[in-house]
Amino acid sequence: MTSDLFTYTLRLADDAAILGQRLGEWCGHAPTLEEDIGLANVALDHIGQARNLYSYAGEVEGAGRDEDQLCFLRKEREFGNCLLVEQPNGDFAQTIARQLFFSAFMLPFWRKLTGSRDETLAAIAAKAEKEAAYHLRHSGEWTIRLGDGTAESRARMQDAIDLLWPYTGELFEVDGVVERLVADGIAVDPETIRDEWHATLRRVCDEATLTLPPVGWMQSGGRSGRHSESFGHLLSEMQYMQRAYPGMRW
Amino acid sequence: MTEKTTPLWEVFIRSRTGMAHRHCGSVHAADAEMALQAARDVYTRRGEGLSIWVVPSSEIIASDPAQKDELFEPTASKIYRHPTFYEIPEEVGNM
Numbered sequence: 001m002t003s004d005l006f007t008y009t010l011r012l013a014d015d016a017a018i019l020g021q022r023l024g025e026w027c028g029h030a031p032t033l034e035e036d037i038g039l040a041n042v043a044l045d046h047i048g049q050a051r052n053l054y055s056y057a058g059e060v061e062g063a064g065r066d067e068d069q070l071c072f073l074r075k076e077r078e079f080g081n082c083l084l085v086e087q088p089n090g091d092f093a094q095t096i097a098r099q100l101f102f103s104a105f106m107l108p109f110w111r112k113l114t115g116s117r118d119e120t121l122a123a124i125a126a127k128a129e130k131e132a133a134y135h136l137r138h139s140g141e142w143t144i145r146l147g148d149g150t151a152e153s154r155a156r157m158q159d160a161i162d163l164l165w166p167y168t169g170e171l172f173e174v175d176g177v178v179e180r181l182v183a184d185g186i187a188v189d190p191e192t193i194r195d196e197w198h199a200t201l202r203r204v205c206d207e208a209t210l211t212l213p214p215v216g217w218m219q220s221g222g223r224s225g226r227h228s229e230s231f232g233h234l235l236s237e238m239q240y241m242q243r244a245y246p247g248m249r250w
Numbered sequence: 251m252t253e254k255t256t257p258l259w260e261v262f263i264r265s266r267t268g269m270a271h272r273h274c275g276s277v278h279a280a281d282a283e284m285a286l287q288a289a290r291d292v293y294t295r296r297g298e299g300l301s302i303w304v305v306p307s308s309e310i311i312a313s314d315p316a317q318k319d320e321l322f323e324p325t326a327s328k329i330y331r332h333p334t335f336y337e338i339p340e341e342v343g344n345m
Contacts, residue, residue, distance in 0.1 A: 032256070034277050034288035041291050134290075141283055 004177045006060045007080065008187055009121065010070065011223060013053035014081035017071050019102065020046030021238045022089055031092055038138065042099065045131040052124045068249075072242035076232050077225035084167035086222070086231045090160065093146055093153070097160035099139035104200040105171045107132040108193040117185040140204045147208025158210050169218025171197075253278075259285040260310060261293055264301040271303050279304075 023043035030036035054067035084102055089095045110132055113125035146157040172190040174182075181187030198212075205212050221227070241248055256278040262271035274293050279285035285304040293299065313321060329335055 032278060034279065034292055037295070038288065038291035041295065138287055141287065145280060145284065 004180050005118065005186065006057055007177050008181055009053055009057040009060060011080040011082075013050050013057055013070065014079050015085050015102075016046045016053060017050035017238075018079070018081045018234065019085035019098075020044070020050060021234060022085065022087075022098075023095070025089055026095065035092075039095070042135050042138065045128075045135065049124065049128050049131070052127075056120050056124070068242060072239045076227055076235055079225060079227065079231070079235075080223050082167070082170040083219050083222040083228055084164065084170065086228055086234060087164060087167060088230050090163075091156055093156040093160040094163065096139050096142045096146065097157070097164050099135060100143050100201070100204065101164060101168050102171075103132050103135035103139055104204075105168075105190075105193065105197050107136050107200075108196045109188055109190070112188040112193065116187070121186065136200070140200075143204050143210070144208040147205070147210040154209065157208065161205070161210060162213055165213045166217060166219045169215075170220055170222055173220065173223060175223065256280050258307040259289070259304045260307050261285075261289040262303040262305070263289075263293055263299040264303075265298055266300055271301065274298075276307060277304070 020043045023039050023046065026039045027036065027043070030039050050071065051067050054070045058065045058067060058070055084098060087094070087098055107129065110125040110129040114122050114129065116122045116125065143157060146153040148154070149157075172194060174190065178187050178190075182189045201212055258276050259279055259282075260276050261274055263274045264271045277285055277288040277292055279288045282304060286302055289302050289304050290299075294302070325331070
């Protein structure tokens, strides 16, 4: 039971940390100054969520590991984030599509998790819900403008949606951990938010004159530690400081 | 991004303590909604704001600096317009 809660919390923490790291790669490279700050803001929201979740996971585990050790000293196969969040930034459209898919899921997810029997997860969810609402608004408005923009921006936005779509199936995966925690009133059953998620994406894509792909074949593996080729490179950059200077603190 | 596709917007923020929106800077954005988002991201990161206005910079009508004298100079000699010009009777107390 305790280890289920640890695994579940750690997966949520990994999702947030890895997406935060990816978004942070835009810092100093975004298309405009305004967007540079905007993307960094979203990144920091995710890193803040990750810190709370890692700290709680460490507490649940009870083995003395803190947020830094969980984030910076685990190996590639020990990370349980979904493959979507680790996908490379690509062009701006790919970054926006990744955020849209994820935030459209996380907004109803956090809202439901506020009703969790686990009070800490419920409290983290209450804070994260407001952040996710802005992330969805930000990525949704960009999707609409790029999709309903020039021929070039429209083609790139549609390509990004088609490219990342197969990574959305993992958001809805349910294994034994999730199943047991759902039965216990702690976790969210992702199936209960599929309709809202899909309706959100359809509304945005309709306005953006873009087409959502059919459900089709989906990628899988992140939750059990099987990651994309680029993931090791992400970790080597993210974990460099703790590995080079063990125990280093701010 | 060119000036034509992302024009300039002036940003006004109403702070937690202040009553009125105050001008705090400008952003480039494609339209009003994106200007609001950019203003939120750039100017309210440290809990500064409770409300944002964005106004197309091109819609602001400014006074001509060359007319500075005729517009503002005449008020310089009218010190009686300042509240400090008058003695306030003690009985009035704080105004």
